[in-house]
Amino acid sequence: GENVEQHPSTLSVQEGDSAVIKCTYSDSASNYFPWYKQELGKRPQLIIDIRSNVGEKKDQRIAVTLNKTAKHFSLHITETQPEDSAVYFCAAKLGGGTSYGKLTFGQGTILTVHP
Amino acid sequence: NAGVTQTPKFQVLKTGQSMTLQCAQDMNHEYMSWYRQDPGMGLRLIHYSVGAGITDQGEVPNGYNVSRSTTEDFPLRLLSAAPSQTSVYFCASRYTGQDYGYTFGSGTRLTVV
Numbered sequence: 001g002e003n004v005e006q007h008p009s010t011l012s013v014q015e016g017d018s019a020v021i022k023c024t025y026s027d028s029a030s031n032y033f034p035w036y037k038q039e040l041g042k043r044p045q046l047i048i049d050i051r052s053n054v055g056e057k058k059d060q061r062i063a064v065t066l067n068k069t070a071k072h073f074s075l076h077i078t079e080t081q082p083e084d085s086a087v088y089f090c091a092a093k094l095g096g097g098t099s100y101g102k103l104t105f106g107q108g109t110i111l112t113v114h115p
Numbered sequence: 116n117a118g119v120t121q122t123p124k125f126q127v128l129k130t131g132q133s134m135t136l137q138c139a140q141d142m143n144h145e146y147m148s149w150y151r152q153d154p155g156m157g158l159r160l161i162h163y164s165v166g167a168g169i170t171d172q173g174e175v176p177n178g179y180n181v182s183r184s185t186t187e188d189f190p191l192r193l194l195s196a197a198p199s200q201t202s203v204y205f206c207a208s209r210y211t212g213q214d215y216g217y218t219f220g221s222g223t224r225l226t227v228v
Contacts, residue, residue: 004157043221102163103207104160105150
């Protein structure tokens with residue numbers, strides 16, 4: 001099955017700095033890569049996603065890049081704000097076959113943005 | 116449109132007790148799944164279903180049963196609760212055949228003593 005590794009496990013930045021979280025996946029058949037933000041005591045919320053036929057996607061201060069050859073993808077947050085503090089999860093979805101639709105998550109990154 | 120509704124929000128069980136976590140969605144999503152969230156381990160898939168009458172195991176299915184008699188409901192049953200099942204449980208759903216993000220329920224915090 002798919003395996004997703006996420007780094008770092010914790011990340012501390014000053015307000016206004018950039019933050020980068022990296023994930024690697026094992027199965028080259030994975031074709032969809034979402035990122036979720038989870039605030040304390042809340043449910044995970046989708047913040048951005050990318051499909052395997054796209055190399056980069058941006059939404060305001062958030063961007064995701066995908067390198068299919070190296071099987072890794074990254075979340076970039078620019079001009080960080082205290083409200084960006086949360087746990088961020090990457091995930092990968094296998095395409096096709098009996099396992100379609102299953103999301104495999106990384107272990108999570110606790111991002112803290114200091115004012 | 117309530118989205119994905121989970122009940123209860125909190126539950127304390129004694130070892131050996133059984134219970135059912137409820138999950139219902141009103142978005143006509145074919146795909147539904149159950150995850151458990153433990154510190155430092157992300158979200159791990161327990162069971163999933165691609166439609167009514169069809170279920171399959173995820174990566175940590177032992178000790179749990181599911182059924183899918185309707186499109187809307189996907190209950191998770193703990194057969195004989197163990198302390199290792201103390202966790203936060205999330206139900207999630209999506210349309211099949213499309214790469215859209217999952218909609219998560221608000222979670223159930225379960226403690227087994």
